[in-house]
Amino acid sequence: MRKLVIGMALASTAIASPVLARDGAWYVELDGGPMIVEDIEFDLPNAPNDVIVDTHYGYDFGGIVGYDFGFIRLEAEGSYRAADLDQIQVGSAGVTSRTGFFARNDTYDAIGDASVLSFMVNALADFGPDDGLQGFVGGGVGVARTKFDGVTVNTAGPGFLDDSDSGFAWQLLAGVRAPLTDNIDVGLKYRFFNTDTLDLVDTVGRDVNGKWRSHSLLGTIAFNFGGAPAPMQTCWDGTQLPMDATCPARPVPPPPPPPPPAPVVQCNKGPYIVFFEWDRSDITPEAATILNNAASAYANCGAAAVMLAGHADRSGSAQYNVGLSQRRADAVRSYMTARGIPDTRISTEAFGETQPRVPTADGVRELQNRRVEITYGPGSGY
Incomplete structure (x- = not known):
């Protein structure tokens, strides 16, 4: 059994990469799964480790209420674990059997069960993204009531041990989990649970001292009540990004075209092109320079027709962009008539x-x- 305990502990710890649950959120969780109890060694008066109890595989389940502060989570946990007895190894001090005599210096089939009810406070360190596989490690301290019910050699009679004790307990935790939905997480948790000092009395009045150590592999399901939304920043183009992200660089408009050549009798019919800010139809200083050049060049074109073609980029709906491009053409028209x-x-x-x-x-x-x-003059157009 000891080899199986060690293998189970190593396997569970290996899958636990250092979970960020939901930052700033309360959550509730249910846990349950199989458990292995290490051999329980009892000290009798002047006979240390004189009785060793081996158990069958048991079970471990519980419930949690917790709060996620970000990197650290704090939990209040109540859990219960139990296992039936398998064998009792008895030394020279002996134990009372159910036939009324002391069994000594042998290994016997056992009856009875052992259980622990505990209430713990856990602290966990979380690592990983909310939307992927997450891991955690931590531990807890609290109080546990450890009970041995009807522990004896498998014969008829009063038995050896039927007592309980309450005292300090601690545990180590590690696991992984992943979001199933926006609010529900599922996962796998390893728990090492320990009560160091158990002070009991057997059926003939002798002091019995021991400890409980168990290893559990638990399936978990947690419901998160939602945390505070992460603060966002608004970039120059209206997009919102997390505070630690970098906004895209503001695009630099192309430089204005070189000034037109010296006026000549020949009409320069263009095209002259002016650009606009996103979702705007205002004449920019750069556009005004180009339009002034276009208005000066018109003097060389007589009474030529002036064609204005308005355009938009593809960032809005097609219908909206038609109206936007018309407003831009109208703005240019007003500027040129002025x-x-x-x-x-x-x-x-x-x-x-x-x-x-x-x-x-x-x-x-x-x-x-x-x-x-x-564009200007005969032959100009769209």
Whole structure:
């Protein structure tokens, strides 16, 4: 049995990589699974380790209420574990059998059971993401009531030990778990449980001292009540990211085109292109420079027609982008009429997102697609 105990402990610890449950959240948890009890050694007066009790496999189950502070969780736990007896190894001091005599210096089949009811306070260190496999390690301290019921040699009579004791207990914990839903986690937990000092009295009035040590492998299911939302930052483009993330760099608009060549008699019909901020139709200082050049160049084109084509990028709906590109064309029209170009010579058309200057996927913001193109004179157009 000792080899099985050691193997179970090592296997359970190996799967426990150092769980971040739900930060800032209360949770409840149910645990249950098989248990192995180490051989229980009893000291009789002037006879240390004179009685050794071996048990069958047992069970361990309990419930938890806890709070997650982030890296650390604190829990209040109540649990119960029990196992039936298998054999009793008796030394020279002997034990009372159910036929009324002392059994000595032999190993006997045993009857009876042993159980522990405990109430513990646990502290756990958690590691790992909320949305993936998580691990934890920790321990707890508290009080336990350890009871031995009808412990004796398998014969008729009064028996050897029928007593209980309450005292200090401690445990070590390790495990893994993963989210099943937004609020429910499932996992696997290893528990080493220990009560060092048990002071009992057997059926003939002798002091009996011992300890309980057990190893449990428990399946767990936990319900999280939800934590405080993580603080977010708003970036320049309106997107929200966690506080420890870096916002994307603000795009730099392309430099304005070089100034037009010295005026000549020949009409320079463009196109002149002005760009706009995202979801805006305001004339920027860079756009104003280009429009001033376009208005000056119009003087060389006589009474030429002026064609304004408005465009948008693909970050909004198609219908919304048609309206946005029309507003941009109207803004350019107002700016040019204010600088002497006859309104009757100007015509506009809104293309929305249908004619991108830089092809992009739907929803992508692209500065060079947020534009109005201006062309002059005979043969100009869209």
